[in-house]
Amino acid sequence: MKPNTALLHYAEDPSDWQGAVNPPIYRTSLFCYDSCQQMIDAGEGKITHYSYTRSGNPTTHVLEEKIALLEHADGAVAFGSGMAAISTCLLAMVRSGDHVLLTNNAYGPVHRLCNHTLARFGVTTSYYKPGDAADLDANIPEHTRVIYLESPGSMTFEITDLRAVSAVARRRGIVTIIDNSWATPLYQNPIDLGIDLVVHTGSKYLGGHSDLVFGVAAGSRELIEQVHRQACELGGIISPEDAYLAIRGLRTLPVRLAQHQRSAMQIAAWLSEQPLVTDVLYPGLESFPGHALAASQMSGYSGVFTFKLQPKSREANMAFVDALLPLFRLGCSWGGFESLVIPAFGLDGSAYRVSIGLEDVEDLQNVLAGALDAYDAHS
Ligand SMILES: Cc1ncc(COP(=O)(O)O)c(C=O)c1O
Incomplete structure (x- = not known):
């Protein structure tokens, strides 16, 4: 089943739900048994039977199945936030x-x-630069258990060579975990490039309506079982209501993303022609340093990017942001229906991360043009 169809129909069978075209919200903590025999069979794994929502819920299961299919994974686990997904995966992998x-x-x-x-539990951390992926082998400490990646990065959008990192990690028996939130599984499938575990903050594009905080992790049967066991112990699961909202958000992901991409591409290209703009960090632009690598491992680009202006005073920066506010919202999330701006490196930095929303692109461009005029008027 292709992704767009899967988002609408995969793991859903209305005949299981009295013909309901949407999965019911199983608002229950507990699933009880018809008989002692059924309880024994469930305990021995002879039949599938939910027991308690912390370890599994039918509404959540629909979400997890869809994510697993989209990420080309054997399985997925849904969480109450992106950080719950990330922390549970890391804790499941290290000792x-x-x-x-x-x-x-x-x-x-x-x-x-x-x-x-x-660090409190004796796990050490060191860093690599996304651009150093090709030389990683020589710089990996002996006892490295996990390489954690985010590509593109969500502030300055560096692209990591996923094939190079996963090849080294596989050779050394190291687990790779990537945050794939910016590209979403529609535009990047890290598991096909050799990455082991994929995590998302679903609070961004997957949910898409800025009304939901959730996370997911996807991977091989073996790794996802470890993650699931860890999730049951730590307890950071998604509620069935939020799982339902996530499924609803996912249904429109392809059309939303296509629009985010179209508008972001147009605005990024326009910004890069403006005299006050010194740099536009958008992987979709051919002028972006990582564009060729991005194009070799991604099939599309979402709508979040950073641009830099000729440096000016704090007052000029504040005037620029305030002039955007008739249409852009000032805040630090991204991936929702609404356009957002946040100073990328503080109010003196003359750099801004924008999340291009679903408004008419001409309206966004007009407001940006006005804000550039406001900036120009300051020293
Ligand atoms: C790239 C990235 N990963 C993970 C997270 C954490 O996700 P959540 O806020 O759902 O816990 C965020 C949140 O902003 C993010 O931007």
Whole structure:
């Protein structure tokens, strides 16, 4: 089944649900048994029977099956947030004395998780630059258990050579985990390139409506069973209601992403022609340094990118952002229906990350043009 069709129909059978065209929300903590024999058979794995929502729920299962199919994985586990997915995967893979090699462009709280929490349990962390992937072999400490990647990075959009990293990791018996939230499984399938585990913050494009926080992890049967066992112990699962909202968000992912991509491409190209703009960090632009590598491992580009302006005062930066606010929202998330802006390196940095939403692109461009005029008026 192709992805667009899968998002609508895969793992769903209305005849199981009185003909309901959407999966019911199984709002229950507990699933009880018809008989002692049924309980015994379920315990011995002879029949499939849900027992308790922390370990599995039919609504959540629909979401997990769809994600597994999209990520070309054997299985998936859904979580109450992207960080729950990331922390559970890391904790499932490491033990005291292990080392984690972390890309230096990883989402900030992942750095803190490694340097604070994992460090307390004797797990060490060091860093590599996404551009150094080809020379990684010589720089991997002996006891490295996990290489963690984020490609494209979600602030400055560096592209990591996924084939190169996974080849080294496989040879050395190291587990690779990638945050695939920016590209989504529609535009990048890391498992096909040799990566072991894929994690997402579903709070961005997968949910798509800025009304939901969730996460997912996908991988081989063996690894995902370990992740599932760890999830049952740590308990950071998604609620059935949120799993339903995630399924609903996923149904429109292909059309939303296509529009995000079209608008972002147009705005990024337009920005790169503006005299005040010194750089546009959008992997979809041919002028972007990582574009060729991106094109070799991705089939499309989503709508989040950063651009830099000729450096000016804090007042100029504030005037620029405030002039965007009739249409853009000021906030740090991304991937929703609404356009967002956030100063990429603080209010003195003259660099902005935007998440291009589903508004008419002419309206967005007009507001950006006005904000550039406001910036120009300041020193
Ligand atoms: C790239 C990236 N990964 C992971 C996360 C964490 O996801 P969540 O907020 O769903 O826990 C975020 C959140 O902003 C993110 O931007």
